[in-house]
Amino acid sequence: xxxxxxxxxxxxRRPVSRRSxxxxxxxxxxxxxxxxxxxGDDDDDDTAAxxxxxxxxxxxxxxxxxxxxxxxxxxxxxxxxxxxxxxxxPAPDAKRGGTLRWWKTGEDAGLDxxxxxxxxxxxxxxxxxxxxxxxxxxxxFAMDGMTGFExxxxxTLVWNIRPGMQFHNGDPVTSEAVAFSFGRLPKLxxxxxxxxxxxxxxxxxxxxxxxxxxxxxxxxxxxxxxATVYRxxxxxxxxxxRMVEEHGNFESAVELxxxxxxxxxxxxxxxxxxxxxxxxxxSRTATGTRLERWPDYHKHTPADDxxxxxxxxxxxxxxxxxxxxxxxxxxxxxxxxxxxxxVDPLELSEFEGQDHVKVYEVPAGGRASQGMDGGKFHDxxxxxxxxxxxxxxxxxxxxxxxxxxxxxxxxxxxPHYQKLSQQELATWxxxxxxxxxxxxxxxxxxxxxxxxxxxxxxxxxxxQEISDYMAQSLATSLGIETEVEAVDxxxxxxxxxxxxxxxxxxxxxxxxxxxSGGTTGLPNDSHLINYDPRVYGYVAFNHRADxxxxxxxxxxxxxxxxxxxxxxxTDVEARAEILTDVQRWILDNHWCNWGLPISSVSxxxxxxxxxxxxxxxxxxxYAFRRESMWLEDDA
Amino acid sequence: MSQxxxxxxxxxxxxxALALEYAIPPRQxxxxxKWARREPFGAFGLVLIGLVVFLSLAAPVLRTSPPNEFAVGxxxxxxxxxxxxxxxxxxxxxxxxxxxxxRISLKIGIATVLxxxxxxxxxxxxxxxxxxxxxxxxxxxxxMFISIPGILIALVLHSSISADLPDLPGLxxxxxxLVIAISLFFMPGxxxxxxxxxxxxxxxxxxxxxxxVGSSSFRIMWRHVAxxxxxxxxxxxxxxLPAAILTEATLSFLGxxxxxxxxxxxxxxxxxxxxxxxxxxxxxxxxxxxxxxxxAITVFGFNIFGDSLRDTLDPRLRGRx
Numbered sequence: 001x002x003x004x005x006x007x008x009x010x011x012x013r014r015p016v017s018r019r020s021x022x023x024x025x026x027x028x029x030x031x032x033x034x035x036x037x038x039x040g041d042d043d044d045d046d047t048a049a050x051x052x053x054x055x056x057x058x059x060x061x062x063x064x065x066x067x068x069x070x071x072x073x074x075x076x077x078x079x080x081x082x083x084x085x086x087x088x089x090p091a092p093d094a095k096r097g098g099t100l101r102w103w104k105t106g107e108d109a110g111l112d113x114x115x116x117x118x119x120x121x122x123x124x125x126x127x128x129x130x131x132x133x134x135x136x137x138x139x140x141f142a143m144d145g146m147t148g149f150e151x152x153x154x155x156t157l158v159w160n161i162r163p164g165m166q167f168h169n170g171d172p173v174t175s176e177a178v179a180f181s182f183g184r185l186p187k188l189x190x191x192x193x194x195x196x197x198x199x200x201x202x203x204x205x206x207x208x209x210x211x212x213x214x215x216x217x218x219x220x221x222x223x224x225x226x227a228t229v230y231r232x233x234x235x236x237x238x239x240x241x242r243m244v245e246e247h248g249n250f251e252s253a254v255e256l257x258x259x260x261x262x263x264x265x266x267x268x269x270x271x272x273x274x275x276x277x278x279x280x281x282x283s284r285t286a287t288g289t290r291l292e293r294w295p296d297y298h299k300h301t302p303a304d305d306x307x308x309x310x311x312x313x314x315x316x317x318x319x320x321x322x323x324x325x326x327x328x329x330x331x332x333x334x335x336x337x338x339x340x341x342x343v344d345p346l347e348l349s350e351f352e353g354q355d356h357v358k359v360y361e362v363p364a365g366g367r368a369s370q371g372m373d374g375g376k377f378h379d380x381x382x383x384x385x386x387x388x389x390x391x392x393x394x395x396x397x398x399x400x401x402x403x404x405x406x407x408x409x410x411x412x413x414x415p416h417y418q419k420l421s422q423q424e425l426a427t428w429x430x431x432x433x434x435x436x437x438x439x440x441x442x443x444x445x446x447x448x449x450x451x452x453x454x455x456x457x458x459x460x461x462x463x464q465e466i467s468d469y470m471a472q473s474l475a476t477s478l479g480i481e482t483e484v485e486a487v488d489x490x491x492x493x494x495x496x497x498x499x500x501x502x503x504x505x506x507x508x509x510x511x512x513x514x515x516s517g518g519t520t521g522l523p524n525d526s527h528l529i530n531y532d533p534r535v536y537g538y539v540a541f542n543h544r545a546d547x548x549x550x551x552x553x554x555x556x557x558x559x560x561x562x563x564x565x566x567x568x569x570t571d572v573e574a575r576a577e578i579l580t581d582v583q584r585w586i587l588d589n590h591w592c593n594w595g596l597p598i599s600s601v602s603x604x605x606x607x608x609x610x611x612x613x614x615x616x617x618x619x620x621x622y623a624f625r626r627e628s629m630w631l632e633d634d635a
Numbered sequence: 636m637s638q639x640x641x642x643x644x645x646x647x648x649x650x651x652a653l654a655l656e657y658a659i660p661p662r663q664x665x666x667x668x669k670w671a672r673r674e675p676f677g678a679f680g681l682v683l684i685g686l687v688v689f690l691s692l693a694a695p696v697l698r699t700s701p702p703n704e705f706a707v708g709x710x711x712x713x714x715x716x717x718x719x720x721x722x723x724x725x726x727x728x729x730x731x732x733x734x735x736x737x738r739i740s741l742k743i744g745i746a747t748v749l750x751x752x753x754x755x756x757x758x759x760x761x762x763x764x765x766x767x768x769x770x771x772x773x774x775x776x777x778x779m780f781i782s783i784p785g786i787l788i789a790l791v792l793h794s795s796i797s798a799d800l801p802d803l804p805g806l807x808x809x810x811x812x813l814v815i816a817i818s819l820f821f822m823p824g825x826x827x828x829x830x831x832x833x834x835x836x837x838x839x840x841x842x843x844x845x846x847x848v849g850s851s852s853f854r855i856m857w858r859h860v861a862x863x864x865x866x867x868x869x870x871x872x873x874x875x876l877p878a879a880i881l882t883e884a885t886l887s888f889l890g891x892x893x894x895x896x897x898x899x900x901x902x903x904x905x906x907x908x909x910x911x912x913x914x915x916x917x918x919x920x921x922x923x924x925x926x927x928x929x930x931a932i933t934v935f936g937f938n939i940f941g942d943s944l945r946d947t948l949d950p951r952l953r954g955r956x
Binding site for chain 1: 724894911913
């Protein structure tokens with residue numbers, strides 16, 4: 001009997017079985033997907049818009065001229081200025097204040113201002129007093145812990161300390177404390193065997209002297225053009241010597257010039273009383289940090305750019321740890337964050353029509369570096385082959401959706417120093433696979449390179465995509481096997497700087513995404529340091545004066561001479577000429593590192609309630625301070 | 636008719652009735668069309684599986700580009716005539732990525748299920764048949780693994796052994812790690828189910844008979860117990876496979892799966908649902924829809940096929956195909 005029944009008859013008699021449930025779920029899922037796809041709306045627009053973008057990108061790439069770049073930068077700056085002006089209008093009768101909600105991707109690894117640790121700047125900038133801030137785009141010094149400075153001669157700099165300042169525990173900020181804070185940096189550098197505080201910031205200083213109650217004098221061994229800008233960094237924050245010695249971690253004893261030794265301490269937790277800045281660190285946990293305004297903070301009289309007499313206005317800074325940019329974006333769009341300074345151009349439409357957020361277009365100024373191991377690529381032709389094997393135009397089309405530009409050794413954010421045009425840069429950055437193969441075949445390799453390993457740190461997806469593009473481009477053009485290796489940032493840094501062998505265990509060191517970034521205002525930082533045989537050229541890229549490869553050693557000496565000459569030249573025009581020669585020398589010699597095309601613009605998102613946040617200040621690396629900033633809703 | 640004759644006839648009739656009652660139905664030739672009529676959803680599942688396998692294996696000739704190639708189309712282009720499933724933020728073709736990603740899902744899924752099911756079955760066979768301390772010890776180890784979340788096992792393995800594993804033919808180091816991690820997740824469950832079956836089969840009359848005639852334990856396990864576990868093994872395999880594929884996608888989504896970067900990076904549905912793509916889901920929903928749909932269809936196909944297979948191989952329904 002049952003054999004005569006068909007499936008459908010039996011099905012009708014059954015209760016809902018697992019299979020039926022699965023089928024129903026499947027149909028529902030497919031239906032939902034179809035509805036989602038249909039409701040994505042803008043199908044036509046979405047298709048057309050990227051096509052238009054692509055066309056624009058191709059046009060832009062093809063005509064990557066200096067004029068276009070300048071025009072774009074000017075337009076961006078103008079638009080930003082207009083929007084900034086609108087955002088700066090104060091509410092006259094309102095109380096200015098509020099809680100700023102920020103984010104970062106992870107916990108800091110320490111708070112000592114003299115040691116480079118990532119993810120700590122919201123604390124080190126806001127809890128400490130620095131001599132002043134420097135705005136590179138405005139070429140402007142705004143006084144904080146100093147009331148002024150004077151370069152009395154080419155080797156003497158005199159600092160005037162703001163009277164009446166005190167640390168958070170009530171100890172006075174004295175000239176001795178300031179001289180201690182400045183003077184500990186080279187010694188700490190020595191004690192730790194080097195930190196990010198590069199020696200070029202102080203290796204010309206013989207002594208930091210507390211001359212009287214409110215005066216500190218720097219005595220130099222030779223002139224230095226960058227010292228005054230360099231002192232704006234948070235490294236030069238004022239620290240309480242008593243707290244550092246009582247609560248710091250002993251690092252090692254260092255030998256001083258007079259033959260004596262001094263114990264050196266680092267201080268990572270900043271116990272209350274260590275610093276004298278506008279905010280106190282009240283919470284530092286695995287979920288974030290909280291800073292609260294210190295009521296006894298010194299007055300800025302008269303007020304200076306970004307500083308106000310009755311500031312800072314903002315009551316508290318809350319920084320949440322959000323490891324994922326997607327999560328941070330969602331929080332920003334939901335109104336839970338006030339700043340999202342990494343908007344991708346392709347997601348701009350998500351921010352449109354949102355009244356509570358505003359996205360600003362600014363010059364990008366980033367860097368996407370590709371360092372070459374001088375131990376293997378000691379022959380100039382091999383480095384030239386790599387650079388000619390890279391498809392610059394294709395890279396812009398694939399990676400820079402809103403247009404890109406060729407990157408000079410010095411950032412375009414420093415137009416008074418960076419004088420190379422896009423046309424001139426294009427003569428070096430030219431994709432020519434045929435010539436690349438010829439150069440590669442002719443090059444001398446002491447260590448044969450059978451396979452090119454591109455080495456990067458894991459994290460930003462864009463970094464991975466840049467490395468992938470590099471590997472693909474080299475493989476296609478040179479016909480050589482390539483691979484990409486990504487490791488965590490600490491392992492990456494250790495292997496990048498490992499000098500136990502003549503050659504690195506990688507071939508190309510990929511770092512920097514080139515989609516955004518600020519500048520300190522110094523050509524060395526932006527970005528000559530990557531080529532410098534005394535700094536990264538030495539430790540990371542085996543391009544150094546004591547290289548066992550004769551040609552690398554000789555060229556290093558030449559470049560060091562040019563770099564020292566520009567560092568000593570205080571006249572901007574004369575220095576710019578030297579720097580132009582330096583850049584041409586670097587590009588002619590395909591020296592150590594090359595910069596991939598960078599984004600022409602980047603996008604910063606701010607909540608609409610932020611006022612007087614100084615858009616240009618956000619392009620200022622290392623020294624962000626804006627005490628006039630406030631939040632409207634909380635007023 | 637004598638009483639003896641009558642008794643003999645009654646005895647024959649009773650034997651015949653008994654034989655009829657306990658008769659093993661004659662083995663019939665498998666008719667796929669009949670099976671498809673009886674199990675239309677199972678047949679539909681098989682079609683879906685076939686489609687996924689075909690699309691994955693034939694990906695290179697199905698109008699695809701290399702899945703990691705940049706700028707195949709404009710960035711974030713919606714589905715169009717050139718790029719059927721649209722493109723990613725870097726202009727990679729989503730159609731190509733979805734098709735090639737099927738390979739890794741199927742490869743990891745099948746390798747995992749084979750290792751997990753075969754391993755779990757073998758351990759169950761030996762431990763349950765041996766009994767005593769061996770069974771007890773193996774049972775506690777299985778309990779231990781069952782009590783640890785699978786993701787945690789994957790995390791530990793990822794940070795401990797994944798870098799040291801060798802590249803095998805057809806299975807790269809990272810893929811091998813995935814196979815081991817997911818197998819460890821499935822093996823204890825398979826062991827638990829199979830152990831019960833072995834305990835039941837161990838007491839069967841024919842096993843006792845084999846013991847009486849002096850067969851070795853190995854022979855009994857191999858010739859008399861194992862063959863009777865085959866049907867259940869097939870069912871477990873068909874049910875575990877979609878779960879293994881989902882686990883691979885989950886681990887890839889969490890960044891513990893196949894490498895998502897690098898020249899030789901293998902696209903994975905799970906990885907494509909995470910990473911940089913997630914950032915653009917709201918402006919480019921096709922980045923989520925197509926890999927998600929492919930994953931859902933594959934899992935759905937295996938699920939309903941496995942369900943039908945269970946019914947088909949059920950001894951109570953034997954002979955009805």
